[in-house]
Amino acid sequence: MSKTIKVALAGAGAFGIKHLDAIKLIDVILAAIVIFLSACGVLTLAVGAVGVMNIMLVSVTERTREIGIRIAIGARPRDIRQQFLLEAIIMSCAGCLIGVVLGVGCAVLAHALTQTSVVITGSSIVLAFCVAAAVGIFFGFYPANKAAKMEPISALRYE
Numbered sequence: 001m002s003k004t005i006k007v008a009l010a011g012a013g014a015f016g017i018k019h020l021d022a023i024k025l026i027d028v029i030l031a032a033i034v035i036f037l038s039a040c041g042v043l044t045l046a047v048g049a050v051g052v053m054n055i056m057l058v059s060v061t062e063r064t065r066e067i068g069i070r071i072a073i074g075a076r077p078r079d080i081r082q083q084f085l086l087e088a089i090i091m092s093c094a095g096c097l098i099g100v101v102l103g104v105g106c107a108v109l110a111h112a113l114t115q116t117s118v119v120i121t122g123s124s125i126v127l128a129f130c131v132a133a134a135v136g137i138f139f140g141f142y143p144a145n146k147a148a149k150m151e152p153i154s155a156l157r158y159e
Contacts, residue, residue: 045131048095049139056088056143067147068155077148084147088140089133096132100125 060067067080104120111118 045135048092048132049135052088052092052136053139053143055091056084056140057146059087060084060143060147063147064150064155064158067150068152068158071150071152072156080150081144081148084144085137085140088144089136092132092136092140093129096129100128 070080071077107118107120110116
């Protein structure tokens with residue numbers, strides 16, 4: 001007893017699958033693709049997070065004298081922390097903006113070349129910005145806190 005399941009692809013007509021094993025295989029392949037793409041996304045976030053933290057640590061090190069001067073003239077640790085956190089958030093959101101533009105551009109290009117349907121939702125773009133801001137806050141906190149805890153005398157002596 002063989003059942004044929006008709007599947008229609010956008011712009012490609014219809015084709016039939018005669019065995020249930022083929023449908024199960026397609027499900028397994030799609031699950032593997034989802035896992036692979038999720039792993040790529042997590043790896044990309046980790047690389048971006050390490051990049052944000054390293055750039056912010058270098059920024060704190062290069063601006064040690066400036067931080068010492070600001071603390072010496074009355075800046076509170078909270079002010080220093082806010083400045084560096086804001087820089088980390090701006091850097092993360094700028095990277096997210098570049099990623100969104102490239103992603104939308106690639107999706108439009110794929111649509112133009114293959115005539116497949118592409119769905120880009122506003123909620124996915126908002127989610128990308130929220131995740132980028134969260135990465136900036138989370139991984140920018142250590143360098144910002146390091147800058148806020150500097151002693152003004154040792155910061156002013158730093159060469």
